[in-house]
Amino acid sequence: MRISDSGELPYVAHLLSEKRVVVCCGAGGVGKTTTAAALGLAGAMLGRRTLVLTIDPARRLAEAIGAPEPRGALLPDSTDGRGRARAPVPIPEERLRAAGISGTLATWMVDPSVVFERMVRRLTTDEAQANAILQNRIYRALADLVAGMQEYTAAEALYGFVESGEYDLVVLDTPPSRNALDFLEAPRKLSLFLDERIVGVFLPGSGGGVLRNRARQVAHGVFARIFGEGFFEELQQFLAAFSGMFAAMRSHAESVRTLLKSDASSFVVIASPEPAALAEAVHLERTLTQEMLLPFSGFILNRSWAYTRGLFSPDDLVLPKDASRVDHAALAKLEQLAAAELRLAERDRRLLADLRAKSPGAHAVATPQLDGDIDFAALLLIAESVTVAGSGAEDAVESSRR
Amino acid sequence: MTGSKLDDLFARRLLLVTGKGGVGKTTVSAALARVAAATGKRVLAAEISYTSPPSEEEGVTLTSPLAGALGVPPLVDEPRHVEGHLYAARLSPLAGHLAFLRDTLPVAFLADAAMRSAAVRRFFHAAPTLAELGIVYRLLHLLKETHAGAPRWQLVVCDLPATGHALALAQVPQTLASVLRAGPIHAAAQEGLRLLRDRTQTTCVLVSLHDGLRKLTIDCARVVLNRVPPNPFTPEERAAVMRIVTDRVRTLGARRLPRIDRAEAAYARLARELRLPVSAVQEADDDAVTHVARELGGAA
Numbered sequence: 001m002r003i004s005d006s007g008e009l010p011y012v013a014h015l016l017s018e019k020r021v022v023v024c025c026g027a028g029g030v031g032k033t034t035t036a037a038a039l040g041l042a043g044a045m046l047g048r049r050t051l052v053l054t055i056d057p058a059r060r061l062a063e064a065i066g067a068p069e070p071r072g073a074l075l076p077d078s079t080d081g082r083g084r085a086r087a088p089v090p091i092p093e094e095r096l097r098a099a100g101i102s103g104t105l106a107t108w109m110v111d112p113s114v115v116f117e118r119m120v121r122r123l124t125t126d127e128a129q130a131n132a133i134l135q136n137r138i139y140r141a142l143a144d145l146v147a148g149m150q151e152y153t154a155a156e157a158l159y160g161f162v163e164s165g166e167y168d169l170v171v172l173d174t175p176p177s178r179n180a181l182d183f184l185e186a187p188r189k190l191s192l193f194l195d196e197r198i199v200g201v202f203l204p205g206s207g208g209g210v211l212r213n214r215a216r217q218v219a220h221g222v223f224a225r226i227f228g229e230g231f232f233e234e235l236q237q238f239l240a241a242f243s244g245m246f247a248a249m250r251s252h253a254e255s256v257r258t259l260l261k262s263d264a265s266s267f268v269v270i271a272s273p274e275p276a277a278l279a280e281a282v283h284l285e286r287t288l289t290q291e292m293l294l295p296f297s298g299f300i301l302n303r304s305w306a307y308t309r310g311l312f313s314p315d316d317l318v319l320p321k322d323a324s325r326v327d328h329a330a331l332a333k334l335e336q337l338a339a340a341e342l343r344l345a346e347r348d349r350r351l352l353a354d355l356r357a358k359s360p361g362a363h364a365v366a367t368p369q370l371d372g373d374i375d376f377a378a379l380l381l382i383a384e385s386v387t388v389a390g391s392g393a394e395d396a397v398e399s400s401r402r
Numbered sequence: 403m404t405g406s407k408l409d410d411l412f413a414r415r416l417l418l419v420t421g422k423g424g425v426g427k428t429t430v431s432a433a434l435a436r437v438a439a440a441t442g443k444r445v446l447a448a449e450i451s452y453t454s455p456p457s458e459e460e461g462v463t464l465t466s467p468l469a470g471a472l473g474v475p476p477l478v479d480e481p482r483h484v485e486g487h488l489y490a491a492r493l494s495p496l497a498g499h500l501a502f503l504r505d506t507l508p509v510a511f512l513a514d515a516a517m518r519s520a521a522v523r524r525f526f527h528a529a530p531t532l533a534e535l536g537i538v539y540r541l542l543h544l545l546k547e548t549h550a551g552a553p554r555w556q557l558v559v560c561d562l563p564a565t566g567h568a569l570a571l572a573q574v575p576q577t578l579a580s581v582l583r584a585g586p587i588h589a590a591a592q593e594g595l596r597l598l599r600d601r602t603q604t605t606c607v608l609v610s611l612h613d614g615l616r617k618l619t620i621d622c623a624r625v626v627l628n629r630v631p632p633n634p635f636t637p638e639e640r641a642a643v644m645r646i647v648t649d650r651v652r653t654l655g656a657r658r659l660p661r662i663d664r665a666e667a668a669y670a671r672l673a674r675e676l677r678l679p680v681s682a683v684q685e686a687d688d689d690a691v692t693h694v695a696r697e698l699g700g701a702a
Contacts, residue, residue, distance in 0.1 A: 027423055027424065028422060028423015028424055028563075029422050029423030029424015029425060030423070030424055272424060274424065274426075276424075276428065276429075276467055276470070277424060279467075279470070280467075308654070310652060311652050311653070311654050311657075312649075312652060312653060312654065313653075313654050314647065314653055314654060314655050314656070317646060317647065317653075319646065324642070326636075326638045326639055326642050327642045327645075327646060329639055329642075330635065330638075330639035330640070330642035330643045330646065331642075331643075331646060333634045333635055333639060334643055334647070334653075334655045334656060335655065336634065336655075337634070337654075337655035337656075337658050338653075338654035338655030338656075339655075340655075341654050341655055341657065341658065342654065
């Protein structure tokens with residue numbers, strides 16, 4: 001059995017016991033949410049007070065059309081019976097203790113409107129200003145929209161919970177999107193939008209030089225023409241009400257960035273064995289390390305066939321002497337399936353090696369291919385598989401092949 | 403070649419290929435576009451690309467999965483020839499915004515000047531929904547383009563991003579139309595809504611894995627079940643396997659049986675319940691577009 005690369009704690013266990021923030025990045029469909037939940041569980045196994053933040057726009061839509069999808073046991077208590085919870089919901093301690101887990105675990109599906117409202121109330125000085133913002137039609141459209149705000153509120157919620165001191169570890173499942181790093185751009189993008197030199201152009205009133213006034217006239221002309229005069233006024237009201245908060249929001253966005261860049265955070269890229277997901281994983285790793293200079297620590301290859309420990313081959317099955325033609329045919333086909341499975345195992349081990357080679361110093365571990373719905377037991381299995389030594393899964397099939 | 407069994411889809415102008423991340427939307431989009439082009443239609447395969455912030459426009463390459471699937475260099479705003487009747491382009495907010503301003507402002511140079519203004523560009527880039535509107539607008543533009551009196555693109559096959567952003571995209575016209583009660587954006591949003599809602603012109607193809615689809619939450623014309631594991635056993639052989647193999651959890655090969663069973667059950671159930679065509683695409687070692695095109699299009 002392979003001991004981890006460092007010869008000490010396996011890398012995932014190391015992250016989960018040392019860091020305050022672990023961010024799971026990856027293309028959609030690679031099993032990010034499942035992995036985030038399993039990492040949270042593993043954090044609790046290591047004795048930490050852990051929170052898993054997830055984002056699920058599909059569920060939001062399902063709720064909007066009145067047909068919530070069954071969640072299974074993945075995030076068993078993230079609703080409180082009245083719909084979405086407004087705060088993290090702890091997994092019952094009995095359940096954790098029964099599984100021999102000493103830490104705590106809570107989950108929350110980030111609700112952008114809750115996060116935004118909290119932020120508005122925190123940053124405004126009086127009730128009237130808060131209400132003016134919260135009731136503005138543009139604000140309501142902003143807060144309700146799935147894209148954009150979701151990314152921003154995820155970052156905002158993450159920061160809030162880390163600062164609160166209630167949790168030792170926050171695991172964040174980033175929103176599903178093709179550009180999986182949108183979430184990291186969100187605070188910066190928002191601060192770009194809130195740049196007073198830009199917003200100022202839209203704000204009514206005087207101030208600034210001749211150039212600024214000129215810019216304001218052009219912007220007013222263009223925007224009144226394309227958005228309609230009424231909207232422009234509403235936008236101005238919105239921005240005027242919001243403008244008191246800009247400085248605080250910008251410094252907040254800056255703090256989020258500082259936290260994510262610090263030693264207290266770590267980024268893990270989740271991939272699945274499909275070529276597109278792998279290409280995306282390598283692209284993400286490069287962006288994280290080379291463009292954004294964020295603390296990347298390694299890959300997790302999900303749903304991999306690389307695990308063959310304890311399995312044996314159908315070649316070793318002995319048919320009775322009176323076996324029928326059908327028995328022989330069935331066994332031959334089973335052997336073909338087994339051969340295909342072994343090819344996949346080899347492919348996945350090669351993929352792990354490739355991932356390590358592409359990013360020197362990076363770790364790569366695999367999680368097993370699990371059948372059926374992911375329930376609490378399956379999450380435990382994944383949590384164990386990523387935190388024990390030897391999850392490089394290089395062990396061969398025990399029984400030798402003829 | 404004519405008479406594809408996907409003619410019901412190809413009679414439309416716009417096919418939106420949607421589904422959760424990782425189910426093979428891009429491969430299916432590329433395959434559908436190829437099969438459609440093989441029937442003699444002029445087809446544009448399109449992918450949505452959120453362009454980088456204005457300050458980084460140059461030198462930032464985003465991944466272009468559709469280009470990868472089609473085997474061509476990364477896609478750009480202007481449609482490029484792929485093969486036969488097939489072309490490909492990306493749909494970016496920036497191209498949409500420029501087109502929008504050109505259509506809205508009295509003179510073209512004003513639009514270009516407006517887009518050169520940092521304030522306007524940043525606003526368009528950063529304001530939520532405007533990026534999506536840009537994409538929808540660009541799509542409308544492409545669909546309205548004509549060539550020698552006929553539509554330049556008879557069919558646009560659009561590879562939507564993973565569900566999250568796809569939802570935002572679908573909601574955009576409605577949100578904008580409700581926030582902006584008048585003006586050109588309102589009009590553009592209304593036009594976008596009309597196109598997206600007209601079932602004779604637009605339809606969705608939902609791509610799913612067999613264990614990922616519980617019920618349909620979107621209105622679509624066809625479901626593609628991707629990567630369905632093939633079942634090599636006759637019923638008798640299957641019974642023999644169950645007899646011979648006692649430890650089915652730890653025997654290589656036998657571990658695949660539950661997946662095969664679930665896939666068959668799911669396919670039977672969906673074909674029965676959905677009341678719309680379900681195409682099953684068998685799992686292959688590689689996810690090649692050619693394989694999916696063959697499975698989807700029958701011959702050809």
